[in-house]
Amino acid sequence: MQNYSEVMREYVENHGTALIVAFAAGASVLALRRWLAGGVCRSKARLDGKTVLITGANTGIGKETALDMAKRGARVILACRDMTRAHIAADEIRQQSGNGNVVVKKLDLSSLQSVRDLAKDVEANEDRLDILINNAGVMMCPKWTTEDGFEMQFGVNHLGHFLLTNCLLDLLKKSAPSRIVIVSSLAHERGRIHFDDINLDKDYDRQISYRQSKLANVLFCRELATRLEGTGVTTYSLHPGVIRTELGRHFFPTIALWKRIIFMPFYYMIKSPWEGAQTTIYCAVDESLENTSGLYYSDCAPKTPAPQALDDAAAKKLWDVSASMVGLA
Ligand SMILES: *[C@@H]1O[C@H](CO)[C@@H](O)[C@H](O)[C@H]1NC(C)=O
Numbered sequence: 003m004q005n006y007s008e009v010m011r012e013y014v015e016n017h018g019t020a021l022i023v024a025f026a027a028g029a030s031v032l033a034l035r036r037w038l039a040g041g042v043c044r045s046k047a048r049l050d051g052k053t054v055l056i057t058g059a060n061t062g063i064g065k066e067t068a069l070d071m072a073k074r075g076a077r078v079i080l081a082c083r084d085m086t087r088a089h090i091a092a093d094e095i096r097q098q099s100g101n102g103n104v105v106v107k108k109l110d111l112s113s114l115q116s117v118r119d120l121a122k123d124v125e126a127n128e129d130r131l132d133i134l135i136n137n138a139g140v141m142m143c144p145k146w147t148t149e150d151g152f153e154m155q156f157g158v159n160h161l162g163h164f165l166l167t168n169c170l171l172d173l174l175k176k177s178a179p180s181r182i183v184i185v186s187s188l189a190h191e192r193g194r195i196h197f198d199d200i201n202l203d204k205d206y207d208r209q210i211s212y213r214q215s216k217l218a219n220v221l222f223c224r225e226l227a228t229r230l231e232g233t234g235v236t237t238y239s240l241h242p243g244v245i246r247t248e249l250g251r252h253f254f255p256t257i258a259l260w261k262r263i264i265f266m267p268f269y270y271m272i273k274s275p276w277e278g279a280q281t282t283i284y285c286a287v288d289e290s291l292e293n294t295s296g297l298y299y300s301d302c303a304p305k306t307p308a309p310q311a312l313d314d315a316a317a318k319k320l321w322d323v324s325a326s327m328v329g330l331a
Pocket residue numbers: 289290291292293
C-alpha cells in the first residue's frame with residue numbers, strides 16, 4: 003500500500019506540466035491583482051483627539067475606512083441606516099482597533115428629515131468634527147424614489163450628502179483645519195447632469211442615473227472648495243476602485259448566469275475592501291494634501307476628472323438646484 007508522500011510524488015510526476023501551468027496562472031493572477039490594487043495610503047498621521055464621521059460605514063470600504071480611522075486614534079461616528087448591522091460593525095471595529103471610541107448614529111440618506119435629525123444630534127452632542135467622509139451610496143438600483151420623492155441614486159448619493167455636509171459646515175469650520183471627503187467613481191466620466199429632468203422621470207436608466215449621481219459628487223466637491231476658500235476646510239473627491247462589496251447587489255443579479263460564471267475569476271481580482279479604502283484614507287489624512295482642495299483622486303494620487311466634471315458653471319447650477327431641492331435655498 004502506498005503512503006501519502008508516494009501518492010503525491012506520483013501525482014507530481016504524472017501531472018507536472020499541469021501543475022506548472024496552474025502555478026504560473028496563479029502567480030499571474032496575484033501579480034495582476036496587485037497591479038489592479040493601485041495605491042496604498044502610506045501616511046502614518048495620527049488622529050488622537052479628532053472626530054471622524056463616516057456615512058454607510060457598516061460594510062465594505064466604509065467599514066475598512068472607519069477601522070483605519072479608529073486605529074489612528076480618532077473618535078469615529080458610524081452614520082448608518084441599518085442600526086443592527088452598524089452596531090455589529092462598531093463592535094468589530096472596537097475590537098480590531100483597540101479603540102473604544104466608536105459610536106453609531108442613525109442616518110437614512112433617503113430621508114431629508116433623517117439627515118437633519120442626525121446633523122442636529124451631531125451639532126448638539128459633538129465638540130468637533132475634523133473629517134466628514136461621504137461614503138454611503140446606492141448603485142444601479144431600479145427606479146425607486148426617496149421619502150422626499152427624489153430619484154433614489156441622485157437622492158442618496160448626492161442630495162442626502164449635500165444637505166448633510168451643509169448642515170455640518172459650522173462644526174467643520176470651528177474644527178479647522180478639517181476635511182470633507184466625497185466618494186465618487188470613475189463612472190462619473192460617462193455621466194452628465196440632466197438639468198431638464200434631474201429625477202430621470204421621462205426615461206429611467208439605472209446606469210445613466212448612477213453616472214449622473216457620481217458626476218454630481220465631483221461637481222459638488224469642486225463648488226464646495228470654492229465656497230470654503232479661506233475657512234481651513236478642504237474638500238476631496240475620489241474613485242475608490244472597483245470593489246466587490248454589497249454595492250454590487252443590484253448590479254450582479256441583473257446579468258445572465260453564464261456571464262456571472264465567466265466573471266467569477268475577475269471578481270477575485272478586483273479590489274478587496276481594504277484596497278478599495280486606500281484612496282479614501284489618503285484623502286482623509288495624508289499630510290501632503292493639507293493645502294489642496296476641490297480636486298479628484300484615484301489610486302492615492304490626483305487625477306484629472308472628465309471635462310464635464312471641470313465645468314464650473316454646471317457646478318454652480320447644480321449647487322443651486324440641489325439647494326432648492328433640499329430646502330436650503
Ligand atoms: C501648507 O501651507 C502652510 C502655510 O503656508 C505651510 O507651512 C505648509 O508647509 C504647507 N503644506 C504643504 C504640504 O505644502
